Amino acid sequence: MSVPFKLSRGVLKTFPPPIPQAYAWAAKYVPTIERPLLDMAQGSPGYPPSKDLLDALSSAASQPSTARYSDVLGDMPLRRLLAKEMEIVYGEGTRIVADDIALTAGCNLAFVATVMGLADAGDEIILPTPWYFNHQMTLDLLGVETVSLPTNAAEGFIPSVEECAKLITPKTKAIALVSPNNPTGAVYPSALLASFAELAHSRNIALILDETYRDFILDSPPHGLFTASSTPWRDYLVHLFSFSKSYAIPGFRLGSIAASPAFLKHVEKSLDCLQVCPPRIPQIALSTHDLLPALRPFIRSNAAAIAARHDLFRQSLPSSWIIGSQGGYYAFVRHPFGGVKSNVVCQRLAEEMGVVSLPDGFFSNSQVGEAVDAGTWIRFSVANVDDDKIARVCERLKESETRFRWPLTP
Amino acid sequence: MSVPFKLSRGVLKTFPPPIPQAYAWAAKYVPTIERPLLDMAQGSPGYPPSKDLLDALSSAASQPSTARYSDVLGDMPLRRLLAKEMEIVYGEGTRIVADDIALTAGCNLAFVATVMGLADAGDEIILPTPWYFNHQMTLDLLGVETVSLPTNAAEGFIPSVEECAKLITPKTKAIALVSPNNPTGAVYPSALLASFAELAHSRNIALILDETYRDFILDSPPHGLFTASSTPWRDYLVHLFSFSKSYAIPGFRLGSIAASPAFLKHVEKSLDCLQVCPPRIPQIALSTHDLLPALRPFIRSNAAAIAARHDLFRQSLPSSWIIGSQGGYYAFVRHPFGGVKSNVVCQRLAEEMGVVSLPDGFFSNSQVGEAVDAGTWIRFSVANVDDDKIARVCERLKESETRFRWPLTP
Numbered sequence A, B: 001m002s003v004p005f006k007l008s009r010g011v012l013k014t015f016p017p018p019i020p021q022a023y024a025w026a027a028k029y030v031p032t033i034e035r036p037l038l039d040m041a042q043g044s045p046g047y048p049p050s051k052d053l054l055d056a057l058s059s060a061a062s063q064p065s066t067a068r069y070s071d072v073l074g075d076m077p078l079r080r081l082l083a084k085e086m087e088i089v090y091g092e093g094t095r096i097v098a099d100d101i102a103l104t105a106g107c108n109l110a111f112v113a114t115v116m117g118l119a120d121a122g123d124e125i126i127l128p129t130p131w132y133f134n135h136q137m138t139l140d141l142l143g144v145e146t147v148s149l150p151t152n153a154a155e156g157f158i159p160s161v162e163e164c165a166k167l168i169t170p171k172t173k174a175i176a177l178v179s180p181n182n183p184t185g186a187v188y189p190s191a192l193l194a195s196f197a198e199l200a201h202s203r204n205i206a207l208i209l210d211e212t213y214r215d216f217i218l219d220s221p222p223h224g225l226f227t228a229s230s231t232p233w234r235d236y237l238v239h240l241f242s243f244s245k246s247y248a249i250p251g252f253r254l255g256s257i258a259a260s261p262a263f264l265k266h267v268e269k270s271l272d273c274l275q276v277c278p279p280r281i282p283q284i285a286l287s288t289h290d291l292l293p294a295l296r297p298f299i300r301s302n303a304a305a306i307a308a309r310h311d312l313f314r315q316s317l318p319s320s321w322i323i324g325s326q327g328g329y330y331a332f333v334r335h336p337f338g339g340v341k342s343n344v345v346c347q348r349l350a351e352e353m354g355v356v357s358l359p360d361g362f363f364s365n366s367q368v369g370e371a372v373d374a375g376t377w378i379r380f381s382v383a384n385v386d387d388d389k390i391a392r393v394c395e396r397l398k399e400s401e402t403r404f405r406w407p408l409t410p
Helices: A008-013 A018-026 A051-061 A076-089 A108-119 A133-141 A161-167 A192-202 A260-272 A280-294 A294-316 A342-353 A387-403 B011-014 B018-026 B049-062 B074-087 B107-118 B132-143 B161-167 B190-202 B262-272 B280-294 B298-317 B341-355 B389-403
Strands: A103-104 A124-129 A145-150 A173-178 A206-210 A235-242 A255-258 A324-328 A329-334 A378-379 B101-105 B124-131 B145-150 B170-180 B204-210 B237-242 B257-258 B322-327 B331-335 B377-381
Touching: A008 B107, A008 B132, A008 B262, A018 A235, A018 A342, A018 B389, A051 A280, A051 B049, A076 A103, A076 B011, A103 A108, A103 A260, A103 A342, A103 B280, A108 A133, A108 A173, A108 A206, A108 A255, A108 B011, A108 B262, A124 A192, A133 A145, A133 A255, A133 B262, A133 B389, A145 A161, A145 A342, A161 A192, A161 B280, A173 A192, A192 A206, A206 B145, A255 A378, A260 B132, A280 A294, A294 A329, A294 B107, A294 B298, A342 A378, A342 A387, B011 B132, B018 B341, B049 B280, B049 B322, B074 B101, B074 B170, B074 B280, B101 B107, B107 B132, B107 B170, B107 B237, B107 B262, B161 B190, B170 B190, B170 B377, B190 B204, B204 B331, B280 B298, B298 B322, B298 B389, B341 B389
Parallel strands: A124 A145, A124 A173, A173 A206, A206 A235, B124 B145, B124 B170, B170 B204, B204 B237
Antiparallel strands: A103 A255, A235 A255, A324 A329, A329 A378, B101 B257, B237 B257, B322 B331, B331 B377
């Protein structure tokens, strides 16, 4: 299919969305009652929202006022509640107020709005590789150069601050980190994040930190960036969060940015063009009767369940499949078929075994530096499924070793 | 407030969102029971959604499945219903299918995704002036040059195809039209749109047509672009629509793009980064029990009420205030204070008279060609208010003539 008018170089350079590709493979699998499709592809909560939230959403939906616009940066009640929530999550000494918060139509949109505020076409942003594909696609679309900071299994997919420092040029506008990481699941230690903060602060560039999976770290606080006095957070940090995973409401599209009001003044321009306002209904539902803080036990119990599921996955995985890192929603696993690219492995796993997962090729590309064992890793979204399905997935992975007739890595 | 890290040239060049500015003026007005604030600023439906839709939204909200992601381009049932709806709106011979449709988190986001698919930084897009401010802000943010096609009151703010043709260069990627227009209300005649279609088609550039206010034209079909055989629409047209006005649900953020599947394949990349998926709840509510087509009478009765309100506004307006054009949600009115910029007039109207409206300065800038009488026009959103408030606004405009102590245009 060709388009008779001219397309942008940005869109032509950008990879097609990976998730629909994985589901196109899955569509070729013929499920049976005994062997249903087992979907560990998209980072999608395998648990429903809390009953209290469903009730609040339903009640908000029936009010005509919910259908009206909110402010560009979102409704003040939820911005206040989220600021308070962050003060609790990030521990004593954290000071965050509603003016530091923008609400967005999802965390991807928060990233796009942030990049629009920081970088022009031709500028550079540093991403650890493997990266979250939508971050890299966004940079391609905007003509911003992706500078790859390779990570590897030997280091637990933790990026090196020293290597990152070497990549900074006059064109560098930001370093963008995701912790717990997507796709690797690696949880960046507090000291590492502090070092990245010092690097960004000292070089006057922004540190974008996407903490979509923050609530699935059992230790708290996840880091000390919000309380560090040597690197005041508003001077360098653009903090991104998603309500999709913690509150199990991805379809309602709600995310947030925490940054200095001075930066948000500029981001407000992007957000006005991108969203006009964030969707109203989740804002109202989460702030009516101060529901947001009341959902903390819901979050903690899901986090504990997912942590247990990570353990189960590690214990049930056939011994030839090696976990490189694990955390948040994801486990990053090396498949045992030496010499076969994980794209091919994932396609056969989906089409023949009914196990949907994402190959590391979706989180990197050949134009940039890659780890030495790139092409052998697969992302499994452990949070998508229940314990029973974890066991079934592992059984089918074991089956694949004989069925695929590929030699196993010795 | 300064930002310690570097900002993009794009965001620094972009104007702050106009609506919050107007509401900042309004916040200085002290309303009383006798003299409430009269808001004709944002294009916001003054009527609630239909009871059937509110019920469907509430019912959808209580289902856990509503909280899940949909496809990047939206759920198939609503894409199918919208395609069918467009076949009815655009009349006999129209053929639009679900694969021609993408659903988006609002019509602004549809515009951003479209521009990302067409233009890189340094490219040009032609916008009639006065323009819809978010269109121009989006181009600034992306580093795309706005090429202004001035319109004026003498021509009823209708753009000239001949003048437009002269502006096309090798860097031109699209012409973007809004009809009924925002801010002028001008309804572009069918023959004019056909000429723009021929121009875009013959020059292999895209014609972006934003028909957010389409359902408020009483004559139908609004144009023949979808049935013209000499200019097959999929070869040049990117059609944008918003559910915000027709269905009175701006807070639910739903819009759409109709274009060739070949172009949507590329736009899907932008949409994956921008929205992941459009908000799920309005998609489900509008497609359950085929609700969308059942809301046609709701739309028609609101359209008739707004048309009557336009008449009332025209009849009630003091004779010194001149309507330049009128249609859809808006009336574009020349204020009577010769020599005073409408920005100043609108500020005083909001702060002192409690009448909130938007000056033409918000829809143009001094760097581009302007009509000879630019600076004297004000946009009133007639759809925001009821008949009683229309009368009160007109009374206060009359009062302002003596109160402001500015000489009137002879």
